[in-house]
Amino acid sequence: MKKNRIFTNIIDQGPVTLKAAQTRGDWGTTQEILSKGSQWIQDQVAQSDLRERSHGGEYVAKKWEKREAAYIVINACSNEPGSGTEKYLLRYEPHKVIEGALLIGAALGAHTCYICIRGEYLQEREILESALEEVREKNLLGQFQIYIHEGAGGTLCGEETALLESLEGRKAMPRVNGDRKLYGCSAVIHGVETVATIPEILRRGAPWFASLGTLHSKGTKLFSLSGHVETPCVVEEEMGVSLKELIETHGGGVKGGWGFFLAVIPGGSSTGFLPKEICNDLCLDFESLERVSSCLGTGGIVVMDKSTDIVRVTARLAQFYQQESCGKCTPCRVGTGWVFQLLERLSVGQGEKEDLDQLQDLLQRMSETSLCAFGGWAAAPVVSLLRYFQPELEHRIHMYNVASKRVKV
Amino acid sequence: MSKAFTQIEQALSKTQRFSFTKESLIQIEKIKRKYPESKPESALLEILLLAQRQNEGWISHPALEAVAVGVNLPVMKVLEVASFYPLLSLKPVGSHCVRICTTTACWLKGSTDLGRACQKWLGIGWEETTVDGMFTLKEVPCLGDCTKAPAVQINETLRGNLNAREMTHLLQALAESVKK
The missing domain is CATH 3.40.50.11540 (NADH-ubiquinone oxidoreductase 51kDa subunit)
Known part of the structure; x- marks a missing residue:
């Protein structure tokens, strides 16, 4: 290399x-x-x-x-x-x-x-x-x-x-x-x-x-490793390198070891999260990431270990997208704010299961009807949260309802 | 929206004087030369940033007027652009601007603690300025230095890998340097 x-x-x-x-x-x-x-x-x-x-x-x-x-x-x-x-x-x-x-x-x-x-x-x-x-x-x-x-x-x-x-x-x-x-x-x-x-x-x-890289992704690419890795860095690797290898050889491994690994953002926040099950044998190239409904994006990899509150991370991202939305078209302007409010509530479990359906509906509208790609970028992290971490959300809602004595254990 | 309007009102109500220095005027001519002659408005953002640097970190109404004359646009058009970009400030800021990145990578590495430490030490919240006009605290989206998280930009220098204690030491050192 x-x-x-x-x-x-x-x-x-x-x-x-x-x-x-x-x-x-x-x-x-x-x-x-x-x-x-x-x-x-x-x-x-x-x-x-x-x-x-x-x-x-x-x-x-x-x-x-x-x-x-x-x-x-x-x-x-x-x-x-x-x-x-x-x-x-x-x-x-x-x-x-x-x-x-x-x-x-x-x-x-x-x-x-x-x-x-x-x-x-x-x-x-x-x-x-x-x-x-x-x-x-x-x-x-x-x-x-x-x-x-x-x-x-x-x-x-x-x-x-x-x-x-x-x-x-x-x-x-x-x-x-x-x-x-x-x-x-x-x-x-x-x-x-x-x-x-x-x-x-x-x-x-x-x-x-x-001659470098994979069938549809040629050459080398810069990756930036940040978040819960021992040594965050920017490194150049051949396309198609495995995520685990990249984290372990260049990032010094996940904090607390691979077993403590929770999820990763593979290429900037608009590519959403990928949980550990997928990351075990994930290769970093355009086609592999497309297969798991993500995207190589900018190559900005953010690693999260199990101490991370993934719902709060998503809520924080939603807030970021709300602030960054330019406000030109309605789906994005209203949608980003709405998603943020819903997630703020859901991060402490305050909500109903129906809220998750509403969130899903909202995200679909945002990514389909926005004027530019930004609506889709803003929706992506939340879509992946619902796809991979729905049990976590449901658990939080249940726990909150138990604590506020609305349902019996 | 209402927040933006109060900011604009504040900008309008200030009756400060502003005129570009000689060096700035030379700079403006240089900036304008980068774009086609018929499109001076392309220079607007850079001239606004120039005005902001000259005017203690914020853009007052007279500064807006001066910029408008410089790029040959109505003041309202200039205000429209100035109020859109978060990097441009329409209200006075302190002499030291502390920007803390709080997005994912930095958040994971404890930017919340940094923010809290700053808020406690300075006694102000986000987007506020201390009473003595020394510090302004800002929460910003990604500063682009995710590998050195948590990243903080103090005035024009970028610092990385900070913890709450180091952060308060930095603030202390800054405050003391001003007193001297």
Whole structure:
């Protein structure tokens, strides 16, 4: 695995100057790659079967279907709980992000790239800015322009049209028509990790990348391990690695041992929980997670041991989604608040069994009728709670009713 | 909703003066150059953040007006955007802003204890400012540093792996440094 790692500096945590990046191999053959033309880059990326490294995992070649775009937008704006990979990339591999942006720009004939970064990421912004400064001084970008756009964050910015709205200086609300255009021109939006992977694919060739991973998920992926593990970290592994192995070799194991393991969030909060029974032999790739109705998402793995009150965790997440909902469409605005209130009550068992049915109904409506994907993201953790931990909820309701003497034991 | 409106009212009622410093004006020109000439409104968010940094961490009504002139938009449009993003504050904040992440990863590692310790030591609740105007305590969604949970951002520096005792020590040190 070591020789196949793309982001070596995330482990080494060395300096991030242009010189240091060049010794790691960045900017080495960029001019050569550029001289091969846009068609070659597009073909290589298509052959490598690269998929977007966030949310649905859309094929990059499919995103490039139109084969040209005026703007490239890089999304470093979404603050989905549990995903620390974005920050590490900006902090330790800024040159890969910039080089990737340049190569995508060349492939699609774009003239400008905006890197949208959260206002909270002050340190990362400075690092990126000084990296850009160095690159401009050496005239490595040519006519291509890369700018940093400082946004004010919001999970909603993970939704592409909302990000574009925010970039155009309006409230980050999704567009009704789903129009993915910036200033009326065509734009292509990518996550940071996808962009930073591209230079290495072009340098080592698509066959190398396609030889790694599983049938439908090629290459390597960054995973961030947090929560109840001995040593939380960000690590790069081949797609299809088993969750247990990842936690035990890199995270130092679950606190209290594997037997004390309760559940995991496999890729940022919008992917829901997976209980221990499923995690025992779970592999981390797009198709395996899809099979258990989850999603690889951003690779932000949050581990929870048996001391965790899973209903309270869900209630806390529901509160987070309520605060983050933009309020444009009713199912999401009203739904997120309603779900939060119900869960607050249910976390102490105050409720009836009928409340669970109501919750189910509400979640279905939220994910089906919301304007953008956010409704589905907000519903996912609660849906998985009902799917895997319903007995726990029922037990709490029963205990509460016994304690308040409404039913006999 | 009513909370947002009181915030807006507060912003409107303040009769403070605000004008961009020379350095800020140069900065604004630089920011605007990043976007197409016909779309100065793209610069709005960054200029708002700039104004907030210059104006002790919050955006007063005069500051809103100054920003509106800068990007050539009506004040109402600027207020609309300013009231939407949680990073922008429309009411005065203390000279030290303590933001505690309380979402999943940090919550599992005891951010509730941190929050409680801060509330006890400062004698204020979430989103409140101490009477002497020294500290503001904020509960924020994910700061993006889940591997160093629980994460806390004090002013512009990010701290990780804190416990309640270390947190109160930090606050104490901050309070003392101001007194000196």
